[in-house]
Amino acid sequence: MTDKPNTLSLIDHAVPPEGMLAHAGWVSGFSADAGCMDAFVERFTTMGQRERAALGRTYICLCLDRSQPQILPGEVPGMLHLPAATDDPLFRLMHAKVALLGFRDRTNPRKWALRLLVTTGNWTRQTTQDSLDLVWRLDLNAEDLAHETDPTSRADIVAVRDFWRWLRPFYQCGLFDAAAPDGRQHEPFREMEFWLDRLKAPRGVTPRFLDTRRQSLIAQLPARIDALDGTKRRNTLTLGSGFWEGGTEAGLPRVPERIADALRSSGLLTKGAEITMVFESDDCAALASPAVFASMRQAGWKLRPPLRRPDDNRRLHAKFLFSANWTGGNACASAWAYLGSGNLTPAGFLNAAGRGGNLEAGILMTAKGLHWESQKGVTHVGVVLPVDWTREITDVTSLSAGDGPPERDTLFLAGPVSHLRWFMAPEGGALAAPLGEDSPDLVVIGPDATPLPRNAAGHFPWRGEQPAYAGVARDGRVVQVPVLDDHGRLAARALEPIDLEEAIDKLRNFPVVPETDTNDEGEPPAGTDLNIRLPRAGQMEARYAIRRSMDLLETIAERQTDLPKQDWMAWTRRLHCILLQLGTLPGAAETRASALVEGLLPFALNPLSCLLEPEFLPGYVTPDSPDWAALSHVLADVANNWGMAGFEGFNGEAEHG
Known part of the structure; x- marks a missing residue:
């Protein structure tokens, strides 16, 4: 086959659906690194590092194996690596590679979407650059739920919801619980849980998602295939993995043999089925044993390398099973496929999490419409699975067993406090x-x-x-x-002074944070005309200060009067930070207030007080509500910071004057 495999990067699957914004997400895996996760969160939020660092809002909670080093808070702004709660969990390794992402419409809280990613690769640069891996994606939105379309997709999301609710107690994630005393960070995650609560498992529908919380992958495999596609005998089985079981004793490798036996005994595989093993020539463990190799050849198993282009040096890391009937034509009849985190080892495939196995997760799906060979207008196996059907491994001396899995120490456990x-x-x-x-x-x-x-x-x-x-x-x-901090920002960089134009831009674009016009060193980009910036403090003419304050108030009023109730508390916190950045920030490199604030002080008026008037508020914010109290607190604190506490407001007689 000459067609190239699909090379869409894992991180590209974080991009929000058209017209939607990132809201919250849970990501699990064995390992991750800051470079890959920063790219993932940047695509998810569509914000650069500086904007996310200033915002201090957690979008992604990351759960890894306890043997992995901590990604430090703030190293990937917008993501928090959660520590393992205990050094004695129910599973040998945290190995499941699953992401559940939530998105929402900017203004309509009834429009939301959930995305499920199940991948064979870790959240590392190595996965995106050096590994051959597979990813499966599912999108489900509120409209699908309202019309009860696609029951299998709903069953998948319900299964993943239950997986995550089971997993979270093994990590220190109290900051994101609804009952967290310090709150604020949990609000988007609580809303995502509300969406998930609306999902009910469709009766009689089997999900494609499976995990090893209670049963091993091999124990679930036959019944899931039967439920999804019926009891049909297939005459081919292909098994691919980046890691294999150890041992050098004669005989067939235990895990592939057990899988084939389980399928045969369930009426899903013919006795003489062609079995194909796909693996790398190095680090292939027991497959490099001359005795095991001879047993596989004697049994008629086909041993093949992964499919890659001549200039492609990536290594197979994907774990997959594929079975179908070959009837002499091009169609893959009665085809099904598994992909997931479980390597073809006892801990990955034969044992449940509580019985010496890893916590694994995967997808088992039917593969309708798939073809064996490349042909115009069809999808063939070569573009969805990395198997080189044209080559065969026949010489055991070309194989090496490798050193096997390393010993792993616990590196990241929860501290005495979460923050x-x-x-x-x-x-x-x-x-x-x-x-x-x-x-x-x-x-x-x-x-x-x-x-x-x-x-x-x-x-x-x-x-x-x-x-x-x-x-x-x-x-x-x-x-x-x-x-x-006391603005509800987590692992954020200290607030920095901003000018009025930047403040208006940030407020107008809420809940999005627009890119700033500075680079990572805080300098204006090349070619910026510094003469068009506002004058420094003490240079702003009085009438100009009044007019510009009206621009600020108009921006705030226009944005906050049409806010959904779900966004109100986040809005008041964002408003608080931005208005303080126009004032005097203790500890900042430049402690003078902005030109706007200093230009207003001689008038002895507080322009912000009018923001509590009914015409400047959405209907649900009334004087006896917590929402009104939150805004009142913000405006009082900002007035004190600006040196305007006790000044008359822009209302009543003062406004008329």
Whole structure:
């Protein structure tokens, strides 16, 4: 076959559906790295690092095996790597590679979408650049639910929902629970759970998604195939994997033989079926044993390399099964396929999570319309599975067993607290334990790697600007935990002064954060005309200051009057931050207020007070509501920061004047 396999990158599957925004997501895998996850979160949110770092909003929660090093809070803005809650989980390895992503319409809360990704590869640069892997994707939106279309897709999402609800207690993710005392970060995840709660498993419909929480993959395989496509004997079975079982004893490799036997005994595979093994010539474990190799050849098994182009150096990492009837024509009759995280090893395929196995997940699907050979207008096996049907491995001396899996130590376990809180006081910044989690034994590590002393208030004074994370001690180890500031931002960079144009742009585009006009060093891009920027403080003419404040108020009013109720609290927090960035930020490199604020001070008027008037508010924000109280608190704090506390407002007689 000469056609190229599908090379769409894993991270490209994070891009939101047309007209929708990223909302929240859960991602699991064995391993991940900051480079791959940053690209994934950037595509998911459509925001660069600076914007995500300033926003301090968690979009993705990441759950990996406890043997993996921590991706530090703030290293990938918008994502938080959650620590394992215990060193003794029910599974040998956390190996399931699953993403459940939520998207929403910008203005209509009734329009949302869920996306399921099941992949054979990890969330690493190696997967996207050096590995041959497979990914399966499913999108389901609110309209599908309303019209009860595609019951199998609904069954899949329900199965994944239950998988995630079972998995989360094995990780320290209390910040994202609805009952979290420090709240705020959990709101998008709570709304996503509301969407998931609306899904009911269709009666009599078997999901394609399967995992090893309770049963091994091999125990589930025959019944799932029967439910999805009926009991039909196929005469071919192809097995591919990047890793294989060890051992050098004579006989067929145990896992492939057990799979074939299970299918035959269930009436799903003929006795003389052609069995094909797909593997790399190096690190192929027992397959490189002369005795095992001879047994496979004697049994008539076909041994093939993965399909790749001459200039392609990627290594097979995908795990898959494929079975179909070959009847002499081009159509793959009664075809089904499995792809997922489970390698063809006992821990990956033969054992359940609670019985010495890994936690694995995969997809078992029918493959209707698939063809054996390339032909115009058809989809053939060569573009969906990396199998080189034209070559065969016949010489055992070309194979090497490799060193086998390495010993793995626990590297990332939960600390005594899930996060720390940041306070800014006249004497400087300080850290404190989360609400309800303080302990006299809590040890917080300072920037010089030594324990911080507590002050009289029980807080830990911190030298320097607001950190994204800080260390806490547990059992002789230091765990880095994210810092939550009093604006509800997690692992965020300190607020920086902005000018009026940037403030208006950020407010107008809520909930999106537009790209700033500065590069990573904070400098304007080449070619920027610095003369068109607003004048510095003290240079703004009085009438101009009034007019520009009206532009600001108009932008706020236009945006907040049509906000869905679900966005109100997020809006008040974003408004709070942006208005403070126009004021005086303690600890900032430039502590003067913006030109706008200093231009308004001589009038002794507070222009923000009118934002509490009914015509500036959506209908659900009334004086006796928590929503009104939240906005009132924000405006009072900003007035104090701007030096306008006690000033008369832009309403009543002051407005007339």
